Amino acid sequence: MTGSGCAIVGLGVTEQGVGLGLEGRELRTRAVDLALADAGLPRDAIDGYIRAYVDREDLRYMGLSPNFSVSMMTGGATPVFSIIAAAAMIEAGQAEVVACVYGEAQTAFATTGKQDIGSYGYGYPMLYGLLGAAATHAFHARRHMHLYGTTSEHLGAVAVTQRDYAVGRPGTLGYGKPLTLAEHQASPLITDPFRRYDCTRNTDGGVAVLVTSAERARNLLSDPVFVLGAGTGHNIANWHQGLVYENHDNIAPAKARAFGQAGMGIEDIDMAQLYDPFTISPLMQLEAFGVVAPGQGGPFYAEGGAGPDGAMPTNTGGGQLSAYYSTGFTGVAEAILQLRGAAGAGQLKRAETALVSGHGMNAGVQNTWAHACMILGRNPRAKGATS
Amino acid sequence: MSATDQQPAEHPLMGAVRQYGGDPVDLPFWEACAQGSFLLHQCGQCGRHYWPASRCIEHGDAAMSWVAASGRGEVYTYTVMHRAYTPDTRDKVPFVIAVVRLEEGPFYHSNIVDCPHDAVAVGMPLEVVMQPHPSGLTIPQFRPRGD
Structure with missing residues (x-):
């Protein structure tokens, strides 16, 4: 394609x-x-x-x-x-x-107990009490904090940014329910550094x-x-190089292919709809996609960069964290609504192109996982691209 | 029933390995733990160490074997679990699960023991200490190492 x-x-x-x-x-x-x-x-x-x-x-x-x-x-x-x-x-x-x-x-x-607890297991670390995706994503968050000084308040800024979008969006979990940073900070620790409001609920x-x-x-x-373009990457490559905790996903190959096919750069993207089971997830993806430099994701959120008037409006329907969890379709659906101009009160002023990502697949001890991204456009061709 | 009809008895540790998400091919590792020894899987051609067992990314399975390792490493990243998701951790929360970067290179997920939670930090030097687990396995845990 x-x-x-x-x-x-x-x-x-x-x-x-x-x-x-x-x-x-x-x-x-x-x-x-x-x-x-x-x-x-x-x-x-x-x-x-x-x-x-x-x-x-x-x-x-x-x-x-x-x-x-x-x-x-x-x-x-x-x-x-x-x-x-x-x-x-x-x-x-x-x-x-x-x-x-x-x-x-x-x-x-x-x-119903239909879902086997084993599906939340990540191999032998279950011997040590490790179960569930929150803990495995917390490893990424803690490493990011160590490397860049990212704080729990930065993670809270992700939660608040996305809730602000959802507050005005009927049909979402966060509709009409504002969240403050203080409430985020007061919510109980689940698997440090994640608090309750750092986690998506099913x-x-x-x-x-x-x-x-x-x-x-x-x-x-x-x-x-x-x-307009799409790409895939798998984090097993980073596991083999000992870099899996620095990389939330293996975005580099996916990004190169998607943007290459579209004939675009990140500066041509009007919004990002990024897979967000936990607050660290969109933060690290914005860095990996080059919206901000590595380590700048936290300050970017704290300064409103992912908000409706920011440099890269991100997860503009509230995302998985505050809207609903329909796996990677949460972001796909929101991108389509925005590009059609059908996002109601949450409609972005500029909505010609969207970056959409998916991330997941329990890969055992290796932790994470698969990544796929695509660039969607209101028009069949990006500006400046040749057919 | 003739002797040839009998299935070989399963290794006594295999049930526990499977129950807790372990991989049967790592049984030599868990057997060694019961003897107080910490092993890694190594490629004899390039010297790369692996955990859990796998083929070498460069040399396949041409020269893979289990070898004794130092049992030393450092905290690479960690989380403090405030919820118990497994029955045997219910009376232990909060507790620390760390990803230990072993001296030989591989990551090993384990608990950090003999250390207050707020003293755990990325980069903290560690050494292995073998502990009995309710499953019957002996499991490597890690504690701060004074050099």
């Missing part, structure tokens, strides 16, 4: 929240229905299906008849990765409209996007968003 070969023409976002009482399949199905309606496409237009995460296939219940259905699992990088894969399948002539779908009843796991919800060729997108009545 090079440049804007493909576009997202349908977005479906279900209700998102705690204890919705709907099963994952129902959430996925409703998300697909919403995406079809948004795209103005009939049900039988979907001829490819990629399901983020692994479960039985959904197709019979959804009434779909695609040529292929794939379950894909590379953690929180899966949504962006699924869009890259969808574009590749379209360019390979295997489909014209691919649905990329997520939907989980995450908050039901706690009561929510139920579904998101679906429909991907098609840029050519076909021009002939649809829907409002397309173009995939």
